[in-house]
Amino acid sequence: xxxxxxxxxxxxxxxxxxxxxxNGEETAxxxxxxSLVTISGSTSVGPLxxxxxxxYEEENDVKIEVNQIGSSAGITNAISGVSQIGxxxxxxxxxxxxxxxxxLIIAYDGIxxxxxxxxxxxxxxxxxxxxxxxxxxxxxxEVGGKDMEIVVVSREDGSGSRDxxxxxxxxxxxQLIKNAIVASGNGNIKTTVAMNKHAIGFISFEYVDExxxxxxxxxxxxxxxxxxxxxxxxSRPFLFVHKEDVPGSAKQFMEFILTPExxxxxxxxxxxxxxx
Amino acid sequence: xxxxxxxxxxxxxSKGNARKYFFxxxxxxxxxxxxxxxxxxxxxxxxxxxxxxxxxxVTGDYSFLSFIFGSEWVPSEDKFGIFPMIVASIYATxxxxxxxxxxxxxxxxxxxxxxxxxxxxxxxxxxxxxxxxPSVLYGVFGLAIIVPFLQDNLGLxxxxxxxxxxxxxxxxxxxxxxxxxxxAIRAVPKSYREGSLAxxxxxxxxxxxxxVPAAKSGIxxxxxxxxxxxxxxxxxxxxxxxxxxxxxxxxxxxIRPLTxxxxxxxxxxxxxxxxxxxxxxxxxxxxxxxxxxVLARLTAKGGH
Amino acid sequence: MxxxxxxxxxxxxxxxxxxxVAILFTIxxxxxxxxxxxxxxxxxxxxxSPIGGGGIFPMIVTTIYTILISLIIATPIGILAAVYxxxxxxxxxxxxxxxxxxxxxxxxxxxxxxLFGAVFxxxxxxxxxxxxxASLTLTIIVLPVIIRTTEEALKTVPASYREGSLAxxxxxxxxxxxxxxxxxxxxxxxxxxLSIGRIVGESAAIFLTAGTVAAMPDSIFSSARTxxxxxxxxxxxxxxxxxxxxxxIVLIVIILALNLSATYISKKFNKAxx
Numbered sequence: 001x002x003x004x005x006x007x008x009x010x011x012x013x014x015x016x017x018x019x020x021x022x023n024g025e026e027t028a029x030x031x032x033x034x035s036l037v038t039i040s041g042s043t044s045v046g047p048l049x050x051x052x053x054x055x056y057e058e059e060n061d062v063k064i065e066v067n068q069i070g071s072s073a074g075i076t077n078a079i080s081g082v083s084q085i086g087x088x089x090x091x092x093x094x095x096x097x098x099x100x101x102x103x104l105i106i107a108y109d110g111i112x113x114x115x116x117x118x119x120x121x122x123x124x125x126x127x128x129x130x131x132x133x134x135x136x137x138x139x140x141x142e143v144g145g146k147d148m149e150i151v152v153v154s155r156e157d158g159s160g161s162r163d164x165x166x167x168x169x170x171x172x173x174x175q176l177i178k179n180a181i182v183a184s185g186n187g188n189i190k191t192t193v194a195m196n197k198h199a200i201g202f203i204s205f206e207y208v209d210e211x212x213x214x215x216x217x218x219x220x221x222x223x224x225x226x227x228x229x230x231x232x233x234x235s236r237p238f239l240f241v242h243k244e245d246v247p248g249s250a251k252q253f254m255e256f257i258l259t260p261e262x263x264x265x266x267x268x269x270x271x272x273x274x275x276x
Numbered sequence: 277x278x279x280x281x282x283x284x285x286x287x288x289x290s291k292g293n294a295r296k297y298f299f300x301x302x303x304x305x306x307x308x309x310x311x312x313x314x315x316x317x318x319x320x321x322x323x324x325x326x327x328x329x330x331x332x333x334v335t336g337d338y339s340f341l342s343f344i345f346g347s348e349w350v351p352s353e354d355k356f357g358i359f360p361m362i363v364a365s366i367y368a369t370x371x372x373x374x375x376x377x378x379x380x381x382x383x384x385x386x387x388x389x390x391x392x393x394x395x396x397x398x399x400x401x402x403x404x405x406x407x408x409x410p411s412v413l414y415g416v417f418g419l420a421i422i423v424p425f426l427q428d429n430l431g432l433x434x435x436x437x438x439x440x441x442x443x444x445x446x447x448x449x450x451x452x453x454x455x456x457x458x459x460a461i462r463a464v465p466k467s468y469r470e471g472s473l474a475x476x477x478x479x480x481x482x483x484x485x486x487x488v489p490a491a492k493s494g495i496x497x498x499x500x501x502x503x504x505x506x507x508x509x510x511x512x513x514x515x516x517x518x519x520x521x522x523x524x525x526x527x528x529x530x531i532r533p534l535t536x537x538x539x540x541x542x543x544x545x546x547x548x549x550x551x552x553x554x555x556x557x558x559x560x561x562x563x564x565x566x567x568x569x570v571l572a573r574l575t576a577k578g579g580h
Numbered sequence: 581m582x583x584x585x586x587x588x589x590x591x592x593x594x595x596x597x598x599x600x601v602a603i604l605f606t607i608x609x610x611x612x613x614x615x616x617x618x619x620x621x622x623x624x625x626x627x628x629s630p631i632g633g634g635g636i637f638p639m640i641v642t643t644i645y646t647i648l649i650s651l652i653i654a655t656p657i658g659i660l661a662a663v664y665x666x667x668x669x670x671x672x673x674x675x676x677x678x679x680x681x682x683x684x685x686x687x688x689x690x691x692x693x694x695l696f697g698a699v700f701x702x703x704x705x706x707x708x709x710x711x712x713x714a715s716l717t718l719t720i721i722v723l724p725v726i727i728r729t730t731e732e733a734l735k736t737v738p739a740s741y742r743e744g745s746l747a748x749x750x751x752x753x754x755x756x757x758x759x760x761x762x763x764x765x766x767x768x769x770x771x772x773x774l775s776i777g778r779i780v781g782e783s784a785a786i787f788l789t790a791g792t793v794a795a796m797p798d799s800i801f802s803s804a805r806t807x808x809x810x811x812x813x814x815x816x817x818x819x820x821x822x823x824x825x826x827x828x829i830v831l832i833v834i835i836l837a838l839n840l841s842a843t844y845i846s847k848k849f850n851k852a853x854x
Binding site: 296299300303304306307308310311312313314315317318319320321324325328378379380381382383385386387390391399402403404405406408409410411412413414415416417419420421447450451454478479480481484504507508509510511514515535538539542553554557560561564565567568571572 | 582585586589590592593594595596597599600601603604605607608610611614656657658660661662663664665668669677678680681682683684685687688689690691692693694695696698699700704720723724727751752753777780781782783784787788808811812815816821824825828831832835836838839
């Protein structure tokens with residue numbers, strides 16, 4: 001019996017080594033076969049991409065893998081070929097543009113400044129937002145609220161949402177108030193803000209629900225219409241980036257997103273469709 | 277005829293033996309290779325982490341000193357200083373130690389020496405079981421109970437704080453410390469206790485003056501292991517630390533320990549930023565190696 | 581005076597024990613209290629849905645995959661390594677180095693394993709964020725556990741067994757797999773079960789090597805998330821403590837079952853053998 005199990009053991013070891021070694025070719029095969037689409041990147045674009053993928057998989061014989069690992073990592077993956085498509089919630093930086101990536105805007109998104117539902121402050125000017133996030137204003141009463149400390153919740157450095165937010169509001173990463181809580185995703189910011197009556201943070205349109213209260217910026221409500229009308233300034237494009245030679249299945253998926261059906265999903269996911 | 281026959285048999289036997297010896301030799305080589313695999317793994321791990329982490333200091337013009345002692349961590353502006361995280365890691369670990377060790381140790385002593393047998397028989401395995409619970413769950417508990425408690429009942433602006441991390445880590449290291457220390461205390465020979473009791477020393481006196489000192493090396497090992505666990509914990513800590521980039525000056529500050537920095541930014545990092553996270557790993561690794569060294573010395577002493 | 585001090589110390593002992601037991605059981609109790617209402621057939625066997633609700637079956641499957649692959653690789657290597665260390669090696673420098681390496685591996689925090697896995701298996705070996713990359717990382721994590729427990733088990737095999745078998749003219753190899761390994765079996769099995777516990781509980785290393793795709797894995801080269809990583813992400817992303825607690829219950833039940841089977845196996849084998 002022991003002899004047998006020893007053989008078994010040797011066999012499995014050999015087998016796994018073989019499998020591990022042959023893996024490189026195998027993935028290449030599946031890629032040319034076009035049955036797998038690999039997508040990675042922004043956690044803001046991720047939920048939308050998952051919903052699009054779910055719908056698309058229902059109707060087509062394709063498997064779509066969505067990894068939410070952040071814009072920068074997604075772009076890097078698209079450049080290196082680890083993923084076929086990278087998701088980005090910020091514009092490409094110069095060195096990223098230099099590496100021959102194609103950009104596709106799949107939707108627009110607004111960034112919403114959120115606070116605890118109990119917070120009476122419902123409107124901030126862009127200047128006040130900047131002052132709060134850079135630590136010039138540290139008490140809610142300075143912006144018309146209760147006398148209590150402001151707890152800033154930001155995304156981590158490298159996040160596309162954070163880059164976009166900082167660029168529009170007008171401050172640099174290094175200026176962020178030092179004791180800001182750093183959360184690693186939209187959902188994480190929302191939960192942190194929802195749990196803390198002192199907190200202020202920013203999240204993507206898709207994530208907004210009743211657990212947090214939203215702020216108007218300069219008196220303009222965070223709504224899709226206002227973004228499209230150009231009145232609500234905190235907005236940005238959602239990008240798919242890819243190399244030119246991605247498999248047909250990935251291209252077809254991207255074409256699907258731009259169809260009216262795809263854009264309908266964009267809208268129902270809480271993002272802003274292109275065609276309006 | 278007969279001699280020829282024996283010769284054949286002998287030949288066959290020696291042939292069989294040769295094969296047998298060949299397999300013997302081969303198998304011992306395979307066994308050796310398997311044993312060497314852990315050495316290779318360790319070398320690979322150390323090699324890759326150090327190679328990646330040392331790169332910015334060797335080929336780039338980053339100074340290792342300003343990496344260790346710099347207080348600004350802004351990857352997008354090329355500022356990499358991890359001093360706040362080193363301080364945070366040390367504070368959090370030490371804090372957890374101050375709370376976790378006495379409670380854990382006393383619990384171990386209680387279970388080994390004082391507890392009624394029936395109680396110990398139920399509680400000991402239960403605590404052992406708790407050592408196996410995924411650490412993330414301690415973090416979930418911390419976020420669900422400790423953080424809101426600090427905010428609502430103690431009036432902190434941020435519940436995600438050094439004190440929250442300390443509490444979660446202290447709770448998390450309890451099962452490790454209790455289990456190992458209890459084993460060490462139980463291993464002290466009965467004769468020690470009997471001798472001391474015979475000399476008229478009280479039960480409690482015997483425990484603290486004779487039994488505990490005799491189990492010292494095992495207890496120290498328990499503490500160092502608990503320390504290692506606290507220092508290396510990542511996911512439970514992310515949930516309750518707040519991850520702020522300040523040098524903590526009070527228990528109520530949000531902190532970002534070394535481990536958290538790596539897990540938090542790993543997904544977003546590329547280029548130098550990524551390598552700096554590996555460098556963060558090197559620093560963490562060095563702390564752990566020092567701890568392991570201490571542990572090795574302690575257990576070596578215990579052997580004598 | 582001494583009496584008072586004794587009483588104080590005694591009270592502290594009782595108090596500490598009470599506190600630690602109370603805290604630890606509060607945590608488990610809390611998880612059950614919060615998560616129990618989520619547990620249902622659909623929760624365990626239902627497919628995950630990004631829209632909300634949905635089950636954890638893909639994560640259970642991923643967890644099982646990682647356990648199986650890691651063990652298939654780590655168990656034979658670990659056992660043979662232990663055999664070498666205990667049965668074959670002459671005590672000397674080489675053995676000291678191997679022992680030192682094994683012990684050092686035990687002490688390395690899982691986030692470092694994660695870093696290593698991310699750069700070695702994911703990037704250098706081009707496995708990508710995948711179950712196989714996570715499993716190979718986990719293999720290194722559990723290897724020392726299996727080596728150590730197997731060695732302990734080999735130590736308990738009486739020398740007379742070896743001598744008796746060898747005296748009958750068997751080779752060392754035959755003695756090994758006909759006599760020594762069978763009688764060390766319960767120890768080896770409990771080591772394997774311990775390793776399963778470690779794999780199930782691991783989060784940081786898997787997080788960095790398997791990715792976070794919340795879907796049924798197609799193959800071992802798919803990116804996926806295990807139960808533990810899922811409970812972390814659920815807590816962090818949606819703040820849904822109840823759901824995280826429900827996953828926690830599943831994890832605790834798994835670990836409880838593993839521990840019970842470990843005890844049962846070692847008891848049963850002990851009866852059979854001695």
